[in-house]
Amino acid sequence: MHEVRIHGRGGQGAVLASAILATALVEEGRHVMAIPAFGFERRGAPVVAFLRFDDRVIRQVTNIYKPDMVMVIDPTVARSVDVFAGTPAGSLLVQATQKAATELVVPANVSRVAVCNAVHIALDVFKRPITNTIMLGAFAKATGLVSVASLERALEHTDFRDAGLAQNIEAVRRGFAETSVLDLGRAAA
Amino acid sequence: MSKTVVIDGNEAAAWGAALSRPDMVAVYPITPQSSLVEYLAKFIADGRMEAELMDVEGEHSVLSVLHGACLAGARTYSATSAQGLAYMFEPYFRTPGLRLPIVISLVTRDAVSPQCVWGGQQDAMTVKEVGWIQMYCETQQEICDTIPIAYKVAEHPEVMLPANVCHDGNYLSFGVARVDLPDQALVDSFLGEKNINWHACLDPSRPMAIDPLTGGTAGGGPASFVRYRKGLCDGMQTALKVIVEAHEDWGRRTGRYWAPLIEEYRMEDAEVALVTIGSMSGAAKDAVDEARLDGHKMGLVKIKTFRPFPVAAMVRALAKVRAVGVVDRAVSFGWNSGPVFQEVLAALYHLPLRIPAMSFIGGLAGADITVEHFARAIDRTQRLANGEMAVGPVWLNEND
Numbered sequence: 001m002h003e004v005r006i007h008g009r010g011g012q013g014a015v016l017a018s019a020i021l022a023t024a025l026v027e028e029g030r031h032v033m034a035i036p037a038f039g040f041e042r043r044g045a046p047v048v049a050f051l052r053f054d055d056r057v058i059r060q061v062t063n064i065y066k067p068d069m070v071m072v073i074d075p076t077v078a079r080s081v082d083v084f085a086g087t088p089a090g091s092l093l094v095q096a097t098q099k100a101a102t103e104l105v106v107p108a109n110v111s112r113v114a115v116c117n118a119v120h121i122a123l124d125v126f127k128r129p130i131t132n133t134i135m136l137g138a139f140a141k142a143t144g145l146v147s148v149a150s151l152e153r154a155l156e157h158t159d160f161r162d163a164g165l166a167q168n169i170e171a172v173r174r175g176f177a178e179t180s181v182l183d184l185g186r187a188a189a
Numbered sequence: 190m191s192k193t194v195v196i197d198g199n200e201a202a203a204w205g206a207a208l209s210r211p212d213m214v215a216v217y218p219i220t221p222q223s224s225l226v227e228y229l230a231k232f233i234a235d236g237r238m239e240a241e242l243m244d245v246e247g248e249h250s251v252l253s254v255l256h257g258a259c260l261a262g263a264r265t266y267s268a269t270s271a272q273g274l275a276y277m278f279e280p281y282f283r284t285p286g287l288r289l290p291i292v293i294s295l296v297t298r299d300a301v302s303p304q305c306v307w308g309g310q311q312d313a314m315t316v317k318e319v320g321w322i323q324m325y326c327e328t329q330q331e332i333c334d335t336i337p338i339a340y341k342v343a344e345h346p347e348v349m350l351p352a353n354v355c356h357d358g359n360y361l362s363f364g365v366a367r368v369d370l371p372d373q374a375l376v377d378s379f380l381g382e383k384n385i386n387w388h389a390c391l392d393p394s395r396p397m398a399i400d401p402l403t404g405g406t407a408g409g410g411p412a413s414f415v416r417y418r419k420g421l422c423d424g425m426q427t428a429l430k431v432i433v434e435a436h437e438d439w440g441r442r443t444g445r446y447w448a449p450l451i452e453e454y455r456m457e458d459a460e461v462a463l464v465t466i467g468s469m470s471g472a473a474k475d476a477v478d479e480a481r482l483d484g485h486k487m488g489l490v491k492i493k494t495f496r497p498f499p500v501a502a503m504v505r506a507l508a509k510v511r512a513v514g515v516v517d518r519a520v521s522f523g524w525n526s527g528p529v530f531q532e533v534l535a536a537l538y539h540l541p542l543r544i545p546a547m548s549f550i551g552g553l554a555g556a557d558i559t560v561e562h563f564a565r566a567i568d569r570t571q572r573l574a575n576g577e578m579a580v581g582p583v584w585l586n587e588n589d
Binding site: 018023026031032036038062063065157 | 193327359360364365469471472
């Protein structure tokens with residue numbers, strides 16, 4: 001089982017991203033349990049969404065405390081919250097940033113870093129800094145555990161409030177194409 | 190053909206309702222139920238559902254509208270939570286006595302004050318003595334499946350009682366998982382010919398007084414009231430059998446055999462047991478597996494049907510254990526324990542031996558009950574079995 005924690009800010013679509021990723025993973029025959037953390041939601045405040053996926057039925061209907069995959073869809077939210085909290089050795093970070101992977105400071109239990117300049121792509125595609133579906137493309141590139149084709153089929157099942165299907169398909173494709181992955185040469189757990 | 194979708198529990202409930210083809214739904218939004226009734230409105234607007242939707246000014250009107258519709262022979266549905274249920278209480282109390290087979294989803298939420306909009310079972314537990322059937326779901330799939338089952342039970346001629354299908358606010362209402370939507374023809378065939386309220390149908394050509402004045406001390410008054418009350422109790426007891434039959438029928442048609450009254454998990458040789466209810470049960474089962482790996486003979490009993498309380502099944506399940514830990518997602522203020530704990534104690538009184546038991550309370554106001562919390566509850570219940578005194582209740586999130 002993999003446990004994913006998605007960090008973003010209210011209004012960026014972190015919760016919707018977890019539901020789209022869940023749908024894409026089911027397209028590939030997996031079982032999922034995606035739960036949004038809840039609190040005093042407001043635009044711009046740090047938000048978190050959780051996603052478990054496995055080849056077997058998942059029974060735990062709980063939040064995630066030890067994610068082996070962390071996806072950060074906002075470049076600045078890591079200044080406000082500890083996005084690495086609870087991560088075990090051998091974890092993955094997928095980060096929206098204009099920095100190169102080698103420039104990021106990550107703790108020793110992170111063994112792979114994937115970076116994507118998602119805000120730049122978002123301003124290009126959506127004319128607004130909405131990065132959620134771009135980062136799903138980045139997640140696909142970083143993990144190899146979900147295909148762009150499955151993500152595109154999941155997008156077809158999604159009601160978008162702020163953008164069209166074609167734009168979001170382009171967003172996923174560009175996120176996948178413009179993500180670079182760096183293995184840090186550290187052992188997995 | 191069934192269809193696999195990836196949806197949250199509120200959408201699963203909306204699908205369960207839509208597939209049951211209600212004639213009338215009345216709605217008023219409240220967190221965490223709101224998206225459920227929004228899905229119903231969308232299904233109707235999209236032409237996927239033929240029900241008439243009445244958007245009323247509050248929950249008292251929601252249930253009053255359903256009373257009228259149900260008395261006229263309609264299949265009816267709504268959903269509510271916490272303060273909405275509180276505002277609905279006056280007609281809610283009337284519904285079982287009128288023997289109206291209305292189905293309402295309770296998207297369970299903690300009760301205020303203190304102010305809170307998140308999950309907990311305080312709302313549903315507070316109305317446990319009113320005469321509604323209550324079934325609690327563990328997963329999104331079970332929510333979708335249980336709503337048609339609830340209609341089958343509620344409308345059974347020997348039951349004729351309202352039913353609440355309960356699912357946990359937040360964790361199930363907004364949690365997303367894969368759900369196989371049953372085919373419409375399957376649900377149609379399962380529910381059969383619609384025949385609701387044959388005993389009291391509003392018909393201008395056949396005027397009839399509904400809900401006559403009963404009771405008092407004058408001639409036959411006490412006996413008339415007792416007759417209605419006994420009838421309601423009999424209907425509840427009959428429901429236990431009908432709930433089992435309806436779940437078996439559903440299982441034969443879908444391949445999904447949900448435990449109708451209680452689910453016994455690894456209880457065959459269990460010496461110590463946890464009792465759980467609702468979506469917490471999955472993490473509890475994982476914790477039981479871990480205890481088993483450590484060599485402990487641990488088991489779990491999950492309650493699906495809480496009203497009527499499955500006394501015989503519970504007694505059978507717990508007869509041979511040395512200690513029981515009951516995990517509640519609500520508080521019984523009068524007993525300083527969880528409400529399910531008191532129910533389990535009452536059932537255990539049917540046994541000749543006294544089995545030590547302890548109350549654990551967790552998951553209030555949206556708090557999480559994790560595998561680690563359950564591991565603590567298991568450890569404490571094992572110490573209870575080994576002679577350590579019971580204390581209680583244990584508040585699982587006290588230090589979170």
